[in-house]
Amino acid sequence: xxxxxxxxxxxxxxxxxxxxxxxxxxxxxVTGNRLSGTLPQKDHPVSRGALCIKGWSVHxxxxxxxxxxxxxxxxxxxxxxTDWETALQAVATGLAGARDEHGPDSVGxxxxxxxxxxxxxxxxxxxxxxxxxxNVDHCARL
Amino acid sequence: xxxxxxxxxxxxxxxxxxxxxxxxxxxxxxAGVSRFQYPPNVLDVRVMCTGTISPYFVIKAFQExxxxxxxxxxxxxDCHYLKGNYMTAKRFQVLREALKFLGLEEGRLRxxxxxxxxxxxxxxxxxSFTEEVKALGPSPLRGKKxxxxxxxx
Amino acid sequence: MSDLKTIVKEKLxxxxxAFLCLKNEEGTVLPALITDADxxxxxxxxxxxxxxxxxxxLIDLQREYPDKRFAVLVRGCDERALIELSKLEQIDLDRxxxxxxxxxxxxxxxxGCPRPYPGDIALGEKVEAAPGREVIDEVESLGDAERxxxxxxxxxxxxxxxxxxxxxxxxxxxxCALENxxxxxxxxxxxxxxxxxxxxxxxxxxxxxxxxxxxxxCPADIPLRSLYRKMQDIMEDKLEYRAGGSVExxxxxxxxxTEHDIEKLEQE
Numbered sequence: 001x002x003x004x005x006x007x008x009x010x011x012x013x014x015x016x017x018x019x020x021x022x023x024x025x026x027x028x029x030v031t032g033n034r035l036s037g038t039l040p041q042k043d044h045p046v047s048r049g050a051l052c053i054k055g056w057s058v059h060x061x062x063x064x065x066x067x068x069x070x071x072x073x074x075x076x077x078x079x080x081x082t083d084w085e086t087a088l089q090a091v092a093t094g095l096a097g098a099r100d101e102h103g104p105d106s107v108g109x110x111x112x113x114x115x116x117x118x119x120x121x122x123x124x125x126x127x128x129x130x131x132x133x134x135n136v137d138h139c140a141r142l
Numbered sequence: 143x144x145x146x147x148x149x150x151x152x153x154x155x156x157x158x159x160x161x162x163x164x165x166x167x168x169x170x171x172x173a174g175v176s177r178f179q180y181p182p183n184v185l186d187v188r189v190m191c192t193g194t195i196s197p198y199f200v201i202k203a204f205q206e207x208x209x210x211x212x213x214x215x216x217x218x219x220d221c222h223y224l225k226g227n228y229m230t231a232k233r234f235q236v237l238r239e240a241l242k243f244l245g246l247e248e249g250r251l252r253x254x255x256x257x258x259x260x261x262x263x264x265x266x267x268x269x270s271f272t273e274e275v276k277a278l279g280p281s282p283l284r285g286k287k288x289x290x291x292x293x294x295x
Numbered sequence: 296m297s298d299l300k301t302i303v304k305e306k307l308x309x310x311x312x313a314f315l316c317l318k319n320e321e322g323t324v325l326p327a328l329i330t331d332a333d334x335x336x337x338x339x340x341x342x343x344x345x346x347x348x349x350x351x352x353l354i355d356l357q358r359e360y361p362d363k364r365f366a367v368l369v370r371g372c373d374e375r376a377l378i379e380l381s382k383l384e385q386i387d388l389d390r391x392x393x394x395x396x397x398x399x400x401x402x403x404x405x406x407g408c409p410r411p412y413p414g415d416i417a418l419g420e421k422v423e424a425a426p427g428r429e430v431i432d433e434v435e436s437l438g439d440a441e442r443x444x445x446x447x448x449x450x451x452x453x454x455x456x457x458x459x460x461x462x463x464x465x466x467x468x469x470x471c472a473l474e475n476x477x478x479x480x481x482x483x484x485x486x487x488x489x490x491x492x493x494x495x496x497x498x499x500x501x502x503x504x505x506x507x508x509x510x511x512x513c514p515a516d517i518p519l520r521s522l523y524r525k526m527q528d529i530m531e532d533k534l535e536y537r538a539g540g541s542v543e544x545x546x547x548x549x550x551x552x553t554e555h556d557i558e559k560l561e562q563e
Contacts, residue, residue, distance in 0.1 A: 008313055008360055010328040010352070027325055029352075031359055040462070040512060042345035043324055049345070050514035053456045193551075197497050198478055205490045218557050228552025232534055236500050236548075239529040243434065243522075244489055245442025282443055283489070 007032065014041055018113045019054040020140040022046065026058055035059045061114060095131060104132035111138040155209040155275050157184045159268075160199065162192045164222040165257045166214035172261030180268040183275075184212070191215070193226030197237045200251065204241075207284040210250045210275035214267065217255040227255070249274045250281065299340050299368070302394055302417060304332050306366040311392055315353060316368035317343045326352060342368070342396050342418065348508055350376035350464035354385050366392040372506035374413035375539025376464040379504055382546060385467050397421045407520075409505050426505065430521035431528075450492050452515035453485040459495065459509035459519050465502045465538075472498065492522070500526040501546045504539035 012027040025044025029037035038059045042049040061067060071087035072079040098106050109127040111120045124136045161167040167188045173180065189195055192215030203211045213230065221227045234253045242248055252271055256264050303314045307329070318327040318336050324343035327336045349367055356365060369377065374393060380386040395413030403411035403424035412421045434442055460466045460473060472494050473479055479491050486492075503523040510520040531537045534547040 008328075008330050008363055010313075010315075010356060012325045012327070014323060014325065029355075031355060036355065039326075039347060040458070041323070041325070042347065042511075043322070047514075049511050051456060051458055051512070052454060052514065056457060056461050198472060198494060201490050201493055201497075202478060205487055225551035228557065231557055232547055232552055235533040236526075236529055237497065239533065240493060240496060240500070240526060243442070243525050243529075244446055244493060245437070245439045245444070247439050282440065 012039065017047075017051070017055040017058050018116075018140070019058065020113070024051055024055050026051065026055055028059055035062045099131055105135060107131050107133050108135035108137070109133075111136065113138070113140040155183055155272070155280060156207070157210040157212060157268075157272060157275060158187060158203045158208045159184050159212040159214060160187050160189055160192065160195050161256075162215040162222075162227075163188055163190050165216035165220065166192075166254075166264065168258035169214075169256040169260045169264040172258065173264040174261075176261045178261055178265035180265040181272040183272050184268055191221065191223050191226035192230040193221075193223065193228075195230065195233075197233055197240075200237060204246065204250070204281060204283050207281065209278070209281040209284070210252070210271060212252050212254065212267070212271055214254045214256045214264070217257055220257060246281075246283070247278050249278055299342060299396075299418060300337055303329055303337060303340055303366075306392060306394065307332050310364060311366035312360075312363040313356075314366045314368075315349055315356070316340050316394075317345075317347065319343050328356070344402065346370065346372070346506070346508065346511075348376075348462055348464040348506075349373050350380055350386065351462075351467070353377070353391070354380065354467055357387055357390065364390050364392070366394060369393045369395055369413050370398055371408060371410045371412045372504060373464075375410070375504035376506065378540070378542055379465060379502060379538045380467070381542060382549075383465075383467075383502075388542070394418075400424075406507055408507070426524065427521075430518045431525050434521075434525075446492075447488055449517050450488050451485050452517060453491070454515060455484050455486045455491070456514060458512040458514065462508045462512040463499075464506065464508070465499070465504060492517075492519075496522050496526050499523045501530045501534070501536055501548050502538050503527055 010029070010031050012029055015026050015028055017024040017026050024047030025041030027039040027041050028035060029039065036059070038051070038056055040047060040049050040051045040055070047055075070081050071084055073082040073087055073090055095107055109123055111123045120138065127133055127136045161170055167186070170186065192213055195213060200211050200213075213234065215227045215230055216222065218227060218231070230253070238248065238251055241251060254267050256267060299316065303316060306314055312330065314329045316327060316329065317324055318339035319341035320339045324341065324345040326347045326349060327340070329336055329340065349369070350373060353365060353367060367373070367377075374395065377386050377388065377391065377393065381388045393413065393415070394417050395415045397412035397416045397419035398406065398408065399419065400422045403422050406424070407427040408424050409426045411424050412419070434445060437445055457473065460471065473491060478494060479486055503526065505520070505524055505527065507520045509523070510518065513519060527537055536544065536547050538546070
């Protein structure tokens with residue numbers, strides 16, 4: 001609350017819950033510059049004003065201090081911070097290595113509910129077009 | 143408590159008694175030293191004042207499989223904290239009605255005023271309450287938790 | 296009778312820093328905070344048919360902006376909520392202007408509100424409605440064992456979404472008893488019977504203002520409103536108090552007590 005710029009602002013942004021394929025309507029509360037809460041969208045055709053516990057807390061991860069803000073790489077069993085260049089290089093080398101050695105279906109892609117639809121689309125594109133596997137799954141698959 | 147339940151027969155009922163430190167606990171003590179006989183189905187919990195007893199405690203007791211809950215405190219006007227038992231009286235009325243609406247038999251919850259000098263009354267209360275709860279039988283809420291404790295043991 | 300848009304403008308010109316109301320944008324009704332008379336949202340302000348917990352939103356707003364004055368659009372239920380919240384020290388009525396709107400006959404009947412209009416009505420016509428008692432009567436016609444079974448069946452549908460608590464304008468505690476692992480076992484669905492629901496019912500006693508948002512938000516259609524309504528009946532019967540009345544009236548569960556309460560208990 002302290003970091004608020006004190007400019008009076010509160011708005012509700014209609015959105016769709018990202019946690020599963022049902023697609024319940026949520027209203028994200030934005031107080032000042034902070035995502036502060038979630039309300040169910042009363043006249044939403046799918047959820048009709050109800051949410052499950054995941055929908056009710058859909059805003060919580062955004063400002064979570066436990067969220068990874070930088071890429072990490074494991075060195076000698078310890079996760080250490082690194083830059084994007086090194087991290088992506090490590091991922092690319094590892095995936096390409098596995099594909100070349102054991103075939104494309106040795107690689108799997110697991111998408112996240114906390115990413116946007118578009119980001120998830122790009123992930124499956126990467127899996128199918130670049131690596132050549134249909135091993136794509138998502139934590140919110142119903 | 144697990145041992146306690148093993149010792150008791152399956153059909154034996156268990157009662158949790160919340161006793162206020164200043165009156166009813168002393169009353170229970172007096173009943174003991176005076177060697178008044180009363181049924182052994184009661185587990186005591188000493189609290190500083192009945193006013194500190196949240197309705198949650200009573201709910202928790204029933205949830206854990208208690209068959210009856212007794213709340214005993216100082217007579218009105220004798221509260222060590224002047225008006226703690228007024229709060230109890232008010233909360234109790236609401237709680238009793240709530241449990242009734244839910245379908246828990248009224249006889250499973252009781253409020254009594256027992257002073258430090260009323261050892262005999264304490265024994266009487268326990269006798270009559272135990273009888274009443276025994277007549278009602280084991281609590282319908284016993285099942286799940288008790289079964290779980292059994293598995294865990 | 297003036298329209299909502301004019302009233303919002305008036306209040307903003309008359310000292311309110313912001314007006315909390317509802318807007319209807321392309322058929323979606325949602326709360327909106329209007330901070331100035333040029334706001335594009337002003338075109339969409341509408342009483343709408345959907346209700347939101349404006350009291351709950353105002354608690355956060357007043358806390359976040361302690362030096363601002365707010366105006367708010369209230370239905371009967373919102374007004375009762377704000378009055379009760381002020382008694383619980385969660386809302387500062389001195390920094391708040393309420394603009395009352397009476398619910399229409401259809402709304403009032405569909406909702407079953409005990410008082411579908413606020414004290415001062417700026418918009419709409421006052422109509423009366425009768426709170427539904429079907430569920431309470433049904434439960435009371437049953438014997439103890441059937442009652443317990445009836446509730447067990449209702450509560451067995453609970454998916455523990457905490458929606459009843461989250462949407463409730465009267466729920467504001469930072470530490471909620473329903474999240475206390477000693478009272479409600481974590482990770483168990485449906486939650487412990489009956490502790491989860493009875494704890495909430497007890498917390499609603501003398502507090503619930505019968506807005507029915509809990510039941511609207513419940514994905515399992517548990518008759519929560521009737522349960523809490525019964526608790527208010529008990530409160531009124533035993534302790535002569537009903538939440539959401541006048542600001543001066545004190546909740547009997549908020550102070551130690553009087554001889555009167557004891558006399559009532561001893562009569563039984």
